[in-house]
Amino acid sequence: MNVFVLNQCDFSENKDIPIYIQIYELLKNAIIECKLEPDSTLTENEVAKHFNVSRQPVREALIKLAANNFVEVNPKKYTKVKKISKKEVDESITIRSALEKAILKETCKKITDKDIEILEEIIKKQREAFNEGNCINKFLYDDEFHKHIIAISQYEKAWNIILNLKGCLDRVRYLLIGSNVILKEEIVDDHIALLEALKERNAEKAGSIMEEHLEHLREYLYRIMDNCDKNYFID
16 A cells, blocks of 8 residues: 555654544645555554554545545445546646636735735746756745735635645646656746736736736646546546
8 A cells, every 4th residue: 555655753643633633634645746646555553553643533534535536436445546537637727717817806906015025026036946857846936836826816715725626636746756757847837827807907818828827727627637647647
């Protein structure tokens, strides 16, 4: 069972966060980062033993993973990591695009000079990640940029919705690391153009740029899926 690619040190109980949430996050990240590959099996007993916890929080973590389409639960037998659905990837980008585009109206109303400085610093770090060829940091700063734009809008539930949507997107995104697809810096250029529109408080212009930006993401994900092992995908 591939779960044991995780080290024991990955899990140190945080009393402020329910144990099942901590286990859920660890297993979710292992799936997204391809440490747990499609069709890998997980059992409550083995996962509980691995993390030195009771079966109950493991059961709750697996139920949450199933609810978010990361695993398929076969009652009384095993839980299996699901293959990636190309249809789900496509739908998630479309929904995410509509949501983020709509949120920009509030972001344009509420953005401050301090917010602009923060976004400029994120773009700077993202550019450095591209120059260094650091894929993990490319992903990190891309997320930070979008997360901060949403935080400015003060739509508190929006980022959690996007996190649920982007699970399948992130799984494909991590497949980039082992593929021959090159992530172009136009992603950073999109962020720069979007920030300029936000500085102008031009919601219509910002919305158009966001829509184009996420279409670029769709294009890259399609190219990655076309260049990866077909066994990763269900359709």
